[in-house]
Amino acid sequence: MPRFDGREWNEIRKISIELDIVPNAAGSAIFKFGETWALAIVDGPKPGKMSAGFEEGLLRVRYDMLPFSVPERKKPGQGRREIELSEIIQRALKPAIFLDELHGSIIDVYVQILNADAGTRTAGINAASLALALAGIPMKDLVIAVAVGKVGERIVIDLNKEEEDYDSEKLKNDPEKSKFIEYYGEGKATDIPVAILPSERKFTIIQLDGEIERENLKKALNLALEKSIEIREIMKKAILNKYESLKLPRI
Amino acid sequence: MILIPGDPININKNIKVIGDFYRKDDSIFAKTISLFESKNFLMKITPLNGIYIPKKGDSIIGKVIDVYANGWLIDINSPYVGFLLVKDATDRFLDVSKDDLNNILTYGDFVLAKISNVMKNKIINLTMKERGLGKLDGGVIVSISPKKVPRVIGKNSSMMNTIKSVLNVDMIVGQNGRIWIRGKDRRSELLAIEAIKIIEKQSHRKRLTITIKKFLEKNKNA
Known part of the structure; x- marks a missing residue:
């Protein structure tokens, strides 16, 4: 008996990647985790206005969601949630970038969510690290983000909206979905989005929304580490594909 | 083989090992x-x-973006x-309190200059007081990714000489990724730009000079 959308517990959603879609930007990418689509655009490095703090470059991130990216129309513009997520994505990306080589310059990263089905920050971080790499910014590694979590009593990876809102008490009254309680177990959902530097096996962010025991947390984080290498391979394949698919002119 | 960060x-x-990499342990x-x-x-x-x-000593093509009382601010296609x-800039005697610097260089002018000094806080000093440096008149400017410049020049300038000789154009390649081209007619200039754009896209391929030569010769008289 599989999950709500038919996946196994350690199966990520289908990933698809498009690179360099905005010709005027230094680098851009769309990263899709199933129905969660994130577009990232990198502008810069460009001249900073102030010479103070020239020892290090400045990384700015702006995260936003399109009004029609969610089922119920979202008011355009940044609110509390968007400002917070911008800061989180910035903190996730910063350890990977050699900012000390870009003293006094500014790198702007714009993350736009085109379609949301849980896990927007992880898709946003993945898209942003692809766009940064395409812009030629020196990096330690691609930053790979993925969500792990505990739904009911089961550890799963890459939660979708349905799993994020899981509550066995509510599902009991639903004739169609009550059968899933058998698979997930009693309880609510815990969501842990993480960002990872795969080559160093280090986490750049770990967030926790819900409750989880120490043992299960360890298990979940190890699962994320394992899967991040898999996601990195998919991202690498997409980049190599872009360079190999360029055709020579006909002579 | 193509590598990605990490x-x-x-x-x-x-x-x-030469090139761009970092060491850990x-x-x-x-x-x-x-x-x-x-x-x-x-x-490599x-x-x-x-x-x-x-870098100190690089020849670059810059664009004047501001005129001050004692000099010009130049965009050098860089974070600085x-x-x-x-x-x-000039050997002429100038009284900065009376003369107008706009008569020498003004907004939007392109110059070929050399980097004479790079300060710690990334203030870049330029000079035009060497042979061949100065304001660029006429022609067209193309911008490419600065990392592709060595490919456009080629081994012993082979690629640049191919474009120059086949199309009979003047060409200056700045280290900052700006290229100035002046031909007898607009057509040869446009063809040179097209060739440069192909080099930029295909820079990781082998035997590009021969490909470009064939491409130019075929399209020259078309």
């Missing part, structure tokens, strides 16, 4: 999306895209801006 590179002590890793080549005892890691970091002082 890809490990296998080395032993006899092999010299005893191993080395790629820093940008780059092309990996190894030949005998040399490994060439970035495929990136920005221009000014260049500054050209009056004394480094």
